[in-house]
Amino acid sequence: MAQVEKKAGLLRRSSSSKKPLTEKVVLMYDEIFGVEDPAKNKPRFWEELFLMKVNLEYLEGKLESLDGDEVTKIRDNINRLFQHCVQTLSEEHQIKVVNALQTLCALFRGVHQKNKSTSGFDIINVLMGFDKAEQRMKELMESLDALLCGDGSESLKSLCLKLLLCLVTVTDNISQNTLLEYIMINSIFEAVLQVLSVAPCRTQHGYDAVVLLALLVNYRKYESVNPYIAKLSIVDDENTLNGLGMVISQALSEYNRQYKDKEEENQGGFFSAFTSMVGSMFIADAEEKLSVQTNEAILLALYEAVHLNRNFIAVLVQSHPEVDIASTPTTPVPATPTTPLGTTPPSLDLMNSAELPLDPNLQTSNLLITFLKYSSIVMQDTKDEHRLNSARLCLIILTCIAEDQYANAFLHDDNMNFRVNLHRMVRMEQVLSAGTSLHVQWSEPYSHALFFLTDLMVEFIVSHMMKDFPMDLYMRCVHVIHKLICYQKKCRVRLHYTWQDLWSALINLLKFLLSNETTLLSKHNIFPLMLLVVNLFNMFITYGDTFLPTPSSYDALYYEIVRMHQVFDNLYCMVLRVSTNAGQWKESASKVTQALVNVRAIINHFNPKIESYAAVNHISQLSEDQVLEVVRSNYDTLTLKLQDGLDQYERYSEQPKEVTFFKDLARSISLNVRRNVSLNALSQDVLLKEFSTIS
């Protein structure tokens, strides 16, 4: 014993002679990483330890460097450290609490980084010991809960959330994080909601809380009972849901703003590059500069809220700027120590103001509109994996929205008008034709909420017909349109939308599919998409009376079909060919054949009539009005077949189709969050300063 101590003393001396600045805390860590109980001879060891500034790097590094055998040797001491950390959390002394929180972070991270391969159970054993694990974790969660809900320092709350984020993201695959099982049992859901529902708290930690929530909901989502899913689905407290909505909305609009700023920055260069661009026919460079990192975590949170919580839809459509009822005048927080996760957290000035700023330029908006803007940016460019995923998630959220009755009622409300700038890619034809106004920002200045959504879908359809065809996104996109039309049919909503835009986009899509048949067929089954598009036309043809705005719009539909009959003819030939050949597409192709019956009937009915009209009147090229005239006078002799289930759709379901997507997404978010959770020294200083004044 004495020898050991002596040795340690010697070591210390020697090391101090070499590195005279070795901190005391490091020495204490070393003691912990010894075999002996450090408190054996120093009864106040733990107390002292938590009074000292944590050296995260050293602690983590030390834990990482241990190999399996060493770990088992010092397991008892690690268990003790953990235990004392947890105990310290409930102490009065704030600096101790802070240090304990940070030490815990280091422990979780260090142990996991070391034991990447080992099973979760070993980790639990190393940290807490099997027999104590349940008790320890319960204590930990209770302390965190108390800290989050208490009136304590905001920085402390922030640290708690960071610790939780650390804990949740220690593994790449969140579902493999065995420690989370204890968080499932000892729920901190209520504490997180509390953070979201109280204004000053939300402004500081809302972002972390929302990310944490999104991650927790995704823990073993498909394998077991996740209480967070159940709880999130029944939240109905207005304040909390609004809080959640506001955090998401702020994050999204911050992204929109950043994008806009970047865009404006690039504006000059963009114009100067005009000539070269036209020459090279290459816009991608300019576009890439504009890409701002999307925020998948927030998007996932939005998805979970929309998907799980039925009350959230109401929040989605509530007008901003919204003010908390019980808002006390919030003072600007002195130098928030929290470093953001991912993108910078949104500027929250708007949330704080109790009075509406009297700014004529201030736009009224709501989460849904903000989300539409965000989607329009994200969906512009789906080249890299990250953005593709974001776009996919956007479309999934839109699918959920399009299925929801309340959201639909809002979207179709005649009184809901907004000024939205949807972003769209600059297309070649526009570059060539538009001349000066190159930077096409598509602003139907002040218009109906639904129009934006439909425009967004149409825009997507026309702008992504490329070699690397995003089949999956197209399916989702057309599904969204279908669902909206189903609602309109059901509720007999007639909106004065220029449906021609949609029709021509859809026809162009068919054209693209036909001309790239071989390349596409090698990768995808294109027939379901074709079927969907044709059935959209069937909706218009057979149920147009229930939702089209005017009789002339019905005429225009026929005009469009007759005008573009070549596409439909080709489509028919193609699907007929495929369905008669025995092959893997036989069945799905034949469905398209059947679906085309009415379109073909229309073409076969009107084309001869138009030709004879031209012949009788000796006109070579009929004008639109003349064609419409022919159409109008020949309706009565045309018989259509009523098709089944046009207005039926399969409701969105996460399982089983989307499981992989969400697993991958959770993994990517997890990685990103882990990378960005920072508990660096700077924050420590600020904390110390704060607490020294308090205590």
Place this chain on the structure above:
Amino acid sequence: MGDVDVEPSLNQVEEHQQSPSGSSTSSLSSPSSPSVSLQQVQQQQSLSPGSSDSARGVSPPLDIISEGVGELSIVIDPEMAKKACQEVLQKVKLLKGEKSAESGMTNGTVHVEPVGGGEGKPPKIREEEEEDPLPGTVKSARRRQKYNSSKQSWLLRLFESKLFDVSMAISYLYNSKEPGVQAYIGNRLFSFRHEEVDFYLPQLLNMYIHMDEDVGDAIKPYVVHRCRQSINFSLQCAWLLGAYSSDMHISTQRHSRGTKLRKLILSDELKPASQRVRRELAPPLCMPPVLPEHGLSPSKRTHQRSKSDATVSISLSSNLKRTASNPKVESSQDEPARLTPQREFIKSLMGIGKRLATLPTKEQKTQRLISELSLLNHKLPARVWLPTAAFDHHVVRVPHTQAVVLNSKDKAPYLIYVEVLECDNFETSNVPVRIPETRIRSTRSVENLPDCGITADQRASSFSTVPNYDNDDEAWSVDDIVELQVELPEVHTNSCDNISQFSVDSITSQESKEPVFIAAGDIRRRLSEQLAHTPTTFRRDPEDPSAVALKEPWQEKVRRIREASPYGHLHNWRLLSVIVKCGDDLRQELLAYQVLCQLQFIWEQERVPLWIKPYKILVISSDSGMIEPVVNAVSIHQVKKQSQLSLLDYFLQEHGSYTTEAFLSAQRNFVRSCAGYSLICYLLQVKDRHNGNILLDSEGHIIHIDFGFILSSSPRNLGFETSAFKLTSEFVDVMGGQDGDMFNYYKMLMLQGLIAARKHMEKVIQIVEIMQQGSQLPCFHGSSTIRNLKERFHMNLTEEQLQMLVEQMVEGSMRSLTTKLYDGFQYLTNGIM
């Protein structure tokens, strides 16, 4: 109190003095126990028959109405009235201090009285007095009749006759120079129905402000009495007093009676007397001041609820003031501020209007309005109401997205829709519990509003019971689809042949293997038919946002908003709308409203089928107020701009071809309303009649709005608007042309209307004349306003001459730009005179 010797034989004052503990209490406090129901009075009587009998036996003390404040008591007797009044007044002045002490003492005696300790029951003696004013008046008067055959008995007989109505009372109050008569009428006001007097409230208050002391003294007791009874009345009075005092010179205004009374009302000292008493007796907050229905009503409201009710109203007031919760909340809970919530509500609405006016474009105004209102929503429900409504209610929600900014050059009037819950009495009924927006779905299916406490429990318990939401089908239960189908109203009642049924309902009948065929022509036809049957809508125009909102049929709007509202499922849910005007003087509008109402009543009485639509006006100050919007109506300007049709073609489009029932009835409505408003325009000299100021409702009626230029005022630039009223050739076309039957009908209606109005001219003149007192309104400009108005009734013309007059006016109006015919009409009238 000394020796007020008014009338030896039957003087109540005598007795009053002899038994001060008995009748003095009663007479002093009689006006202050307002809405005690009859049952309760009886209940009281049955409880203590002795005392009630004795009280009655003493004699009805109707004649003494004196306020707790103790400024005045009046004894009415035709003979001695004047003298008595003077004496009493003198006494009052002398004994003012003493009397207030005494009133305190009487209150003391009241609460000593063993009333069984029942909280809801005001002390009994007051109850008995309550029924007195009316029967008492008659009784004692009759008695007096027997004994006195005074020289004024004819007047008295008139006053006591059944024919004597509010209109006459007001007229005598205004015209009589006798303080005794005025005082009598002041007393007599108590015997009229509240609604009847309310109609003349502007007149009463204007007299109070601008006429001499005696009239004011005669009116004040009644006003104070009513203020004690009703918050709404208090506020109306305060607003009107403020508005009608504003024309006074600023120095006199501050010390004027009107301003003083306004301050008194707003200071909230005029509470029901019972409340003042109970403050000493019962612990505060146990019960709202007056709870007449307590125990009688079947409502299951508990003590607990009324408490929460009080806190709700308080939290509202503090919220509206935007103050942080102050430590004094405890003390203010003693008496929830009676007037504050409503005043703050109105103030917020006006504030929005002021802020909107600073914004440059319609679009910005609209957006701003919507977000402002969504903020306001956070403070609702509360004990606030729309004074323009006809029933008692609490405002629960403002569907902010439905609000629109109206067309105006530099001000920002706006129209809001307001969801309210009807209740028995907005002062005493509990304020509804807030239902969060997000609760929409859950409440929609549940018939009754879930009690708050229960919900919390449910929530807690449901944590454990909620199943695993792994399965997406469960998380997204199919409720939505069901709801969709349930809520879908049967819009397509017409033209329901088999095939259209098919096209409406989704085809789920997979078993029918037979292919169904439909004709494309049918689809197209149905589309145009349905569009023809559904009311046409206007296209959205950011520069004219109100057009679309106003075009939507009211019922449709109600249904739509109800569906989207978390309160929509409640059976007493109603939708109201109101136009908030900020920066506009609505006093002329109010005057016009009163005249229109009077004429409407006269025509109804005389069975002339003229149609006019007076819309309610609330004057809040001399530059702000609210207007009850006319539903289902858009301006002719909007009609023409949106439809690009002539008025006749628009009628054909909206109602069908010439021979259809719908068209004919719309045409008839048009003619009747045209005739009504032509007369109004002529009599009141309504100017500035452009198409934006004339509405057309969905039944074909026209409705004139904006009475900014009436009587002696006219817009400067349009000095040549000389025709009697506006009658364009388009109007005549709708009536079927100059030679049509309907056009003759129009002229005949005008003649009948004019004859009827002439018969009751005094009732109309009176309204205008009283309001002229002390007024700087442009409509009273010059000295001949009333004389000219009287002349327009042409009392001296024979019916034949009147007919000619009408012919001339119609002719003249049709060719209004060539003013020579207007001269001819002038000649006619002048020549005859």
